[in-house]
Amino acid sequence: MIELSHVSKRFGDETAVDDISLRVAKGKFCALVGTSGCGKSTTLRMINRLIEHSEGDIILDGQAIDAYDPVKLRRRIGYVIQHTGLFPHWNVARNIGLVPRLLKWSATDVQSRVAELMHLLGLPVDEFGHKYPHQLSGGQAQRVGVARALAADPDILLMDEPFGALDPITREKLQDELAKLQARLHKTVVFVTHDMDEALKLADHLVVMREGRIVQQGSPLALLQSPADPFVESLLGGLERGLKQAALTRVKDHMTSMGPTLPAQSRIPGTFSLRQALSMMLRDHSDRLTVVDQHDVPVGELSLRRIIKEAQLDNGNPRE
């Protein structure tokens, strides 16, 4: 667990981070979102003491970070940055094995851990282990960056705009992979980004920052339903908010059982989002979809009326 209480950071007269408090529960994914210069990266770097905070307390697993030796602290926190920061003179396997070697693991342990991680991230050791960073594509290099951060199996993972430099398709792919990885590994993640869609997609807990302060924090749905001010609302996409909310809700959770009428022609897997369902309705000129499971077997249906009604329920209007 990571807990920041009343933390500030001043550089000379300038206040980069101003009295922020936030708590990331163990195994949760927290995204810090804001425009550039809002103090989100500074906040991240204070957690592994790359930057020392000026005021307040940062507590890691019940102990103030000032009590840890900074080098030992960093070795138990994974860190991923935008341009990977891979060592260009080391091959992929050596880059990934860095922290385990610093922790004096035996050579065979390091080797098997590297192989395990490369397999986990879809980079076969035989093909990629001996490549150098400059021989990798942006997406591959960032996978190596993630593998390096996970190498010593840290409980905490700090990610500073890790996918910011990638093309949109690769970015989306890596986001999906990270979501899957997180569902499996349950790390405590603090993730910095300026891309609200990325944050909405990945985070359990969303923290919106502006000029060094936290403007609003909460679950993605909570923020979408009631943004605290026009700034948060514009970050959340203004008029697109409804769609973004629909993107967070899965078809499976809102379908109704098959009615007596003929099933609709268009089929949608239950794991897709309501946003994708809406898009499919627009495309197929249909106000009804048949929901199918992973074997393409119909399991229910979803109507436009139902989607609109669910949005109302989510917003709490008729229920309260």
Added chain:
Amino acid sequence: METRVSNSLSVAQPHKKAPQWLWPLLWGALLMMSVFAMSAAEPLFRWIEPDARQVIYDRAGFVTLLGRHLFVVGIAAVVTIIVGVAAGIAVTRRWGSDFLPLVAQLASLGQTFPPVAVLALAVPVLGFGTLPIIVALMLYGLLPIVRNTLAGLQGVESEIKTAAHAMGMKPTQILCQVELPLAAPVILAGIRTSVTINIATAALGATVGASNLGDPIISGIVNGNMAYVVQGALTIALLALTIDSLFEVLQRQLRARISDD
């Protein structure tokens, strides 16, 4: 041993190995010829100086002169490399950054100071012989090494250093495992410049009684014997070319190790 290493590293391009060693071998062979068999070229030198009593310099053997020359340049190189690289490292650390402008300036001052002037000033203090020329070479050779060490270390991307720091590497580990290996090609280029310049500059030592390959040149000038001058200049040039081409090979291997598989 060298061949085995490059073989295992660059299976795809074994044909590049031959031309790589071609120049050092060629220049080295010519140097050896000029050192051991200068007298064989007597007709040539006789043609340059038809009236001289003697056309091949023989007050000391060329092998001896080459050895002394290499000794002076070598000592100066070892000291400048140690001092220059250490200074470059020190002023790029956080605790030494206050001295960065001072060191950069001192090093370029050494270069603007003519070696002859250093000799003139050093002789009264250190006496005649080898010591003043070593001092002059050290001052003169320091700049390229300091400058390139600074450029090399400052050229390491800050993202890479941040990452190293964030992974929990200690400052010395970052220096030895990340910064120095990445800066090595640039530092080596500085050492190459320094040593090559000093091979030529060392000839000045002959004027203050440090016997080396400068002897035939000085003696030739004094006695009006052009053949001596050519012999000294030729041998120094061949030595410089040999050492320079050796550095070329070293640099290429270093680059290959960093950026190729």
